[in-house]
Amino acid sequence: xxxxxxxxxxxxxxxxxxxxxxxxxxxxxxxxxxxxxxxxxxxxxxxxxxxxxxxxxxxxxxxxxxxxxxxxxxxxxxxxxxxxxxxxxxxxxxxxxxxxxxxxxxxxxxxxxxxxxxxxxxxxxxxxxxxxxxxxxxxxxxxxxxx
Amino acid sequence: xxxxxxxxxxxxxxxxxxxxxxxxxxxxxxxxxxxxxxxxxxxxxxxxxxxxxxxxxxxxxxxxxxxxxxxxxxxxxxxxxxxxxxxxxxxxxxxxxxxxxxxxxxxxxxxxxxxxxxxxxxxxxxxxxxxxxxxxxxxxxxxxxxxxxxxxxxxxxxxxxxxxxxxxxxxxxxxxxxxxxxxxxxxxxxxxxxxxxxxxxxxxxxxxxxxxxxxxxxxxxxxxxxxxxxxxxxxxxxxxxxxxxxxxxxxxxxxxxxxxxxxxxxxxxxxxxxxxxxxxxxxxxxxxxxxxxxxxxxxxxxxxxxxxxxxxxxxxxxxxxxxxxxxxxxxxxxxxxxxxxxxxxxxxxxxxxxxxxxxxxxxxxxxxxxxxxxxxxxxxxxxxxxxxxxxxxxxxxxxxxxxxxxxxxxxxxxxxxxx
Numbered sequence: 001x002x003x004x005x006x007x008x009x010x011x012x013x014x015x016x017x018x019x020x021x022x023x024x025x026x027x028x029x030x031x032x033x034x035x036x037x038x039x040x041x042x043x044x045x046x047x048x049x050x051x052x053x054x055x056x057x058x059x060x061x062x063x064x065x066x067x068x069x070x071x072x073x074x075x076x077x078x079x080x081x082x083x084x085x086x087x088x089x090x091x092x093x094x095x096x097x098x099x100x101x102x103x104x105x106x107x108x109x110x111x112x113x114x115x116x117x118x119x120x121x122x123x124x125x126x127x128x129x130x131x132x133x134x135x136x137x138x139x140x141x142x143x144x145x146x147x
Numbered sequence: 148x149x150x151x152x153x154x155x156x157x158x159x160x161x162x163x164x165x166x167x168x169x170x171x172x173x174x175x176x177x178x179x180x181x182x183x184x185x186x187x188x189x190x191x192x193x194x195x196x197x198x199x200x201x202x203x204x205x206x207x208x209x210x211x212x213x214x215x216x217x218x219x220x221x222x223x224x225x226x227x228x229x230x231x232x233x234x235x236x237x238x239x240x241x242x243x244x245x246x247x248x249x250x251x252x253x254x255x256x257x258x259x260x261x262x263x264x265x266x267x268x269x270x271x272x273x274x275x276x277x278x279x280x281x282x283x284x285x286x287x288x289x290x291x292x293x294x295x296x297x298x299x300x301x302x303x304x305x306x307x308x309x310x311x312x313x314x315x316x317x318x319x320x321x322x323x324x325x326x327x328x329x330x331x332x333x334x335x336x337x338x339x340x341x342x343x344x345x346x347x348x349x350x351x352x353x354x355x356x357x358x359x360x361x362x363x364x365x366x367x368x369x370x371x372x373x374x375x376x377x378x379x380x381x382x383x384x385x386x387x388x389x390x391x392x393x394x395x396x397x398x399x400x401x402x403x404x405x406x407x408x409x410x411x412x413x414x415x416x417x418x419x420x421x422x423x424x425x426x427x428x429x430x431x432x433x434x435x436x437x438x439x440x441x442x443x444x445x446x447x448x449x450x451x452x453x454x455x456x457x458x459x460x461x462x463x464x465x466x467x468x469x470x471x472x473x474x475x476x477x478x479x480x481x482x483x484x485x486x487x488x489x490x491x492x493x494x495x496x497x498x499x500x501x502x503x504x505x506x507x508x509x510x511x512x513x514x515x516x517x518x519x520x521x522x523x524x525x526x527x528x529x530x531x532x533x534x535x536x537x538x539x540x541x542x543x544x545x546x547x548x549x550x551x552x553x554x555x556x557x558x559x560x561x562x563x564x565x566x
Contacts, residue, residue: 001511002180007507010562019155040505041535064535067565127509130403 007120008127009067017067022077024060033145035137037129042069044134046077046141054085059138064131072118073134079114082108085142098122099131151244157201163460169545172454181287182515183552190363190494191519192336192540195449199389202448205440214440215414215431215447227392229440232447233430239450240380241371247403249396249433250443252363254283257381257396260433261358263290265379265398265408266327272298277355279312279341280305280531281334284524286381290329300324304309306531310337310486318349319366325350328357332364332380335538336523337486338469338494340368342409345479356402360385366543367465367492369458372397384442388543389449394443396433403429410435452468452545461544469493472551481566485532493542496523499558502565504536510564514557516550 029047036043042065051057055068059080076095080088094107098115101122107115121131169175171485172194177184186194206228212221214229230245237245248455251257266276269328276290280303293299304317312330322330330351333340343364351390356378361370365382372380379402383394408415409428412435418423426432453461472495476482481500499507504520511518519539522529540554 005510005513005564006507014565041529042505067506068506124509125503130505 004120004123009122009142010117010120012060012117013067016071016074019055020061020070020074021038022060022074022081023062025062025079026058026060029132029147030036031141031145032147033141035133035136035140037065037069037133042066042130042133044069044073045139046134046137047147048072048080048138048141050085050142056080056083056085056088061134061137063134065133066127068121068127069133072131074139075115076134080138088138088142090138092139096132099128148344158272161278162454163464163544165464165545165547170546171198172545173197173200175464175545179515179517180513182513183553185514185516185544186551187540187546187554188517188519189366189386189543189546190539192391193366193543195390195445195503195547196388197226199445199448203390203445205443207441211441213437214242219365224300225440227442229438232443235450239370239384239451239454240365240395240397242374242397242398245508246428247397247400249398249430250404250438251381251394251396251433252392252439253385253394254360254381254383254466255394257379257383257394258358258360259289260396260409261303261327261379261381261398262293264409265402267293267297268407269326270297270299273322273324274298274326275300275302275322276327276329277302277304277317277320279306279331280309281306281312281337281525281528282329282331282334282340283362284329284526285362286329286358287527292326293316299326306337306339306528307488309488310339310491311340311557312339312341312346314342314345314349321350321353322354323353325353325355326354327357329360330357331360331362333361333492333494334486334525334528335363335541336496336525336528336537337488337495338496339488340364340490340492343377344375345378346379352377355357365492367462369462372422377464384446384449387446387448387449388452390439390442393439393446395446398429400429403433408431408432408435411466412436414438445554447505456544459512464544465493465542465546466552468546468548471548472540472542472554478509478555479562481562482558485534485537493544493546495540495542496537497539498534498537498560500566502561504538506537506565507558507561510561511554511557514553514560516554516557518554523551 026047032047044063048059049057098104099121210224214226358379380397385391415435508520
């Protein structure tokens with residue numbers, strides 16, 4: 001068996017894609033955005049509540065697509081909940097570096113460990129956009145998606 | 148093995164020998180991720196035989212210059228080669244005249260040319276265009292333009308659950324407001340081959356012209372536009388073992404004479420003054436600017452290559468591979484085939500339970516098996532079958548039963564990982 005495939009589709013990724021966390025739509029979001037990749041049809045819809053201190057008080061997503069895109073969205077929502085925007089930006093930068101196989105020193109050791117399951121993506125350059133879709137959608141929600 | 152026979156181009160055909168044919172395609176000997184390449188994506192773009200690559204190279208090295216109007220020797224040689232390529236396309240499609248062949252950059256441009264130059268000037272608010280739900284976006288979007296800009300109405304014809312065209316529904320959709328029937332000759336997703344001659348007869352009975360998207364059809368069927376009586380037939384070079392950047396539109400002479408130019412520029416004029424202009428006749432009128440000269444020569448080489456076989460034997464081979472693949476995937480109860488129309492071509496689209504097409508395609512890729520995954524530029528069809536994407540294995544003359552076996556091994560592996 002191809003080890004890189006096993007790494008890409010390890011249990012944790014499949015678990016997140018089959019049983020996504022934070023799945024749903026928040027009723028009173030402060031920000032929302034729809035992410036769509038027209039090349040493959042992957043869709044992610046993000047709703048979130050930003051509190052007075054610019055902290056992600058709550059975040060949900062719905063979506064449809066490949067295991068990578070949905071697992072990534074699920075992990076993202078799980079990790080972003082409770083973070084400040086500044087921390088969220090750092091996490092996103094680190095995540096994108098990680099999946100591209102670049103130096104991800106901006107990630108804290110805990111985050112790096114948590115996201116380790118995504119590191120295998122760097123071996124699959126055609127699939128990186130699947131993993132980054134949710135993050136770009138989150139970013140769009142913050143920048144232009146005030147509800 | 149079938150006996151050699153003489154085809155319409157007057158050449159002696161080779162009987163079809165897949166092992167020999169594979170040796171004509173240099174890329175087929177490479178590996179991908181350490182595994183022998185199993186190329187099942189010819190429906191998106193076919194690989195090129197050495198003879199096409201060599202011919203383009205040789206032409207560029209020895210006879211290349213810009214075409215038309217040149218006085219010098221090479222311009223004449225290049226013009227001869229370019230116009231000879233047009234005659235090759237003419238014969239390949241069975242057209243009566245060479246000036247009924249317009250070189251385009253592909254099938255998409257050919258259809259857009261008909262949309263802009265033929266149909267747009269005729270469309271009044273509420274006029275209708277009949278098309279099927281299994282069209283490729285290239286045979287949908289140009290008509291959407293006319294809906295947006297001219298108020299045309301798109302009248303969609305459904306396919307049956309097996310993927311076959313509902314010809315009675317198509318007939319019923321054609322009415323006094325219909326200005327064109329735009330229909331694929333072979334679906335790039337379902338593999339369905341449409342009864343083009345019957346469609347044309349029914350449309351003509353109501354005075355409506357027919358455009359056929361032949362991007363797949365011209366590769367897998369033997370085309371005779373005169374016998375079909377089709378009004379427009381669009382093809383692309385790269386799916387027919389030729390280069391990218393070249394395609395062609397066949398259009399009946401009577402239509403071409405009345406069509407306005409599409410692009411404006413060099414080559415397509417008769418006379419230009421400060422306050423008036425007259426245009427060249429077809430085909431030059433529709434070939435503004437320097438055309439894809441080397442690619443046209445390459446396309447002709449590809450057609451000659453294909454015509455060098457007994458085309459019926461090639462078709463029989465492709466059907467054999469498809470039938471084998473269809474029977475093998477029937478063993479997998481978690482896989483659902485979309486498109487089982489009688490007489491369909493060698494394209495196998497399927498959905499795998501609990502597996503997204505992209506994840507499946509990634510796993511197959513690691514086995515060296517190249518398939519396409521996604522909506523295949525046919526979103527209305529995806530909607531019709533209630534899916535967002537499918538995986539597609541499309542077979543060409545160089546595919547073998549061993550390729551199907553490799554696909555099956557990859558599918559089993561995908562089930563092991565994702566199932």
